[in-house]
Amino acid sequence: MLELNEDLFIGAGKRRRCYRHPDDPEKCIKIGVSGGKKGRDMQTGRERKYYRLYTKRGCSLKHLSPCYGMEDSNMGPGAVFGIIHNPDGEISATLGSFILGGMLIKDFEEELRELREYMFKEGIICSDFNHGNILVQNQSDGSRRLMIIDGLGNSDLIKVADYYKPFRDKKLERKWARLLWRLGTFEEKARNKT
Numbered sequence: 001m002l003e004l005n006e007d008l009f010i011g012a013g014k015r016r017r018c019y020r021h022p023d024d025p026e027k028c029i030k031i032g033v034s035g036g037k038k039g040r041d042m043q044t045g046r047e048r049k050y051y052r053l054y055t056k057r058g059c060s061l062k063h064l065s066p067c068y069g070m071e072d073s074n075m076g077p078g079a080v081f082g083i084i085h086n087p088d089g090e091i092s093a094t095l096g097s098f099i100l101g102g103m104l105i106k107d108f109e110e111e112l113r114e115l116r117e118y119m120f121k122e123g124i125i126c127s128d129f130n131h132g133n134i135l136v137q138n139q140s141d142g143s144r145r146l147m148i149i150d151g152l153g154n155s156d157l158i159k160v161a162d163y164y165k166p167f168r169d170k171k172l173e174r175k176w177a178r179l180l181w182r183l184g185t186f187e188e189k190a191r192n193k194t
Contacts, residue, residue, distance in 0.1 A: 002073040029078035044079045050153035059122040086138040096131035115146040127155035
């Protein structure tokens with residue numbers, strides 16, 4: 001059983017807390033805020049299911065945090081994922097933190113276009129697609145890659161988009177329109193704070 005403590009804490013979302021893996025600095029473990037009780041952490045189950053589905057389909061996973069399964073911890077069961085970090089070893093920052101730091105959405109046009117093309121080509125769907133679930137990973141050649149670290153999978157009750165491309169493309173169009181709207185709203189709020 002993994003022993004987690006606040007020294008290993010990385011960050012938190014609405015449903016889960018993320019900690020560095022105590023035995024492997026290249027991994028993290030996401031623990032449901034409910035303590036991981038059965039039925040309370042559907043997001044982890046969905047992410048693991050879709051990671052397996054995309055792997056089985058032979059999809060490229062280059063914009064996704066690697067998933068390594070589940071492990072028990074003193075805080076409950078958690079999903080183990082790869083930590084996304086820059087060449088200098090620092091954990092990559094969220095797209096939202098760059099915007100809060102003064103950068104503009106237009107500064108990420110190329111990276112956003114690449115991520116969009118990737119998601120449409122591979123059929124990658126995210127249930128919670130926002131500036132906090134996308135990291136900006138610096139590459140050793142000076143370029144940047146956007147990495148999805150949370151919210152992977154289709155949360156629809158009837159998952160037609162998983163198997164029928166026209167429905168998937170429509171869903172992805174809606175997800176991207178909403179992401180760009182959210183980014184614009186977030187950028188506007190960040191500018192008004194300064």
